[in-house]
Amino acid sequence: MFSPETRLATGAGLLQGPVWFDSVDAVPFEPVFAESLHQHTVRLGPRPAGSGALIDVIESRGEGGRGGAWFPVAAKWRSMLAQPPGGVVVGNGAEGEPASAKDAAVLQSRPHLVLDGIEIAAEAVGATEMIIWLHEGDDRTELAVREALAQRQQNGPRGAIRVEVGPAGYLTGESSAVIRGLSGGPALPMFRHAPATVSGVGGRPTLLHNVETLARIALVARYGLVPDTRLLTITGDGGRTAIEIDPAATITDAVVAGGVEEKTLQAVLLGGYGGQWLPWSDAAGLPLSALGKSLGAGILIPLARNRCGLRLTAELDHYLAAASARQCGPCMFGLPALADLFRQVADGGGGRRHLRRVRELLDEVTGRGACHLPEAAVNITTTALACFAADVDSHVNRGRCLHG
The missing domain is CATH 1.20.1440.230 (NADH-ubiquinone oxidoreductase 51kDa subunit, iron-sulphur binding domain)
Structure with a gap:
């Protein structure tokens, strides 16, 4: 339906510099664009320790999870801290939504930012196990993460982060499906009575965050005040473009940044496959900041006038x-x-x-x-x-x- 070609547009904060992806499942390949640990450390400095004080900073900023639900990050951390220590932190990088590319963009270009974030979160909530969850077939992403982990091992002893790969599918990146898959069951949604922070992977307290959320945690831990940018995927017949943009920007600004000619458009689908259609005349001038949860995991699918x-x-x-x-x-x-x-x-x-x-x-x-x-x-x-x-x-x- 959509070409797998992905282009990563320039931005500040989480993404830096234009990077071109060819087919996301092409093998063999060489992720030459991934920032090394040395480059990462020169750019941002060493990783700060995770502490309980960070929760107050996150809460004051109103940070919400970037996987689509926008659940308050601080509320999850406080729930996790109320449980016995020794839990699990999961970084969810499985993009089941075919129109999305932002998580792959972060993991493939700035993997150490995500790995910093998961280590900081684990230290802050007293977790002892860290997992990055990916989809089968996301070979380029998996290789970038594994190479980043190898670099960190060479740099000295660190907390053990492991990669787990689950079946590819629209639902297998859903939070309860991830918990179920990591607990030895099928990676499918489940009827869950207790939150994951109380009973998650293997019945242990589990903090599950989207990988973009973890990357932002790594920046907040360093600087406190960081730009409240949005990562978006602009998806069309020509491929997918992951961009980072100011939330004050309009939908028109976003699609133009994604390489789409706005004069050719009749409508836009906000939020991806489970989102909502709006006529372009109604959507064009809307600021991203006004859209809230309707953007889901940050997906815009513009529709040209010549398409039904x-x-x-x-x-x-x-x-x-x-x-x-x-x-x-x-x-x-x-x-x-x-x-x-x-x-x-x-x-x-x-x-x-x-x-x-x-x-x-x-x-x-x-x-x-x-x-x-x-x-x-x-x-x-x-x-x-x-x-x-x-x-x-x-x-x-x-x-x-x-x-x-």
Whole structure:
């Protein structure tokens, strides 16, 4: 659906300098762009120790997790500190969302910043085990992390950080799926009664952070006040561009920084495959700071005027249905039915009868899944019907696409 080519645009803080990626699963390869431990230390100085005092700094900054949920980092740390020492810290670098590249960008270009962050967090909360969780097939990322770990071992004894690789999939990077996978079970979402900080990997207290969050912790520990930048992935037919940008910037600023011509656009999908469609006329001037959780893990998918938003949404609905963990009825039956019906609407078949049934299914699936997957399909489909209302009318009533 989208080219795997990724471009990393210039930015300050977490990302520095333009770096080009070829195919993310190409082998053999040489990650010559990864910052070495020596370069990292010259640029930022030695890693500071983690301490309880850092929690107050993080709380004062209002730092939220950058994996998509934006849960307060300080609240997680305080919950972890209330448990017996000897827990686990997990850095989640598994980007199940196919439209995202920001975590790979950080790990491949600035791996030591993430490794500093996981060590600082472990020291601050009294954890004794540290794990970086990656997806199978993320070979370039895995090699960058393993080489960085080897450099740190050569530099002297450090805390033991290990890499664990789980199956690639849309849901296998979800937090409870990561905990389940690291505990010896399938890497699938689970019904969890206790938070991970109380009972996580193997029943031990577990602090799980997205790798961007850990990288920011490493900067906050050094400087206290650091720019509150946003890492975004701008995804289109030409590939994915990971950028770092000021939150005061607009959506137009972001897509232009990602190499997209804004004059060619009709709409944008905020937040990736489970996000929401907005007409470009409504979205263009919105500042990133006003979007909150609607950006999810920081994904913008601009849609050109010559592309059909209904057909793209139908493709994404089918992807989400295929990604199901098949652990509950809405995923097993509701999502495939929704995807099939919406494809027929997008293809101009079935008339108003199919459109009516799509709306009924959206109501039936809403709020009923064991994980966020049904809600993802509901979000993207419901907002597509509103955003592309004229297209819906043309497809349903005239059997004709407005975009050829």
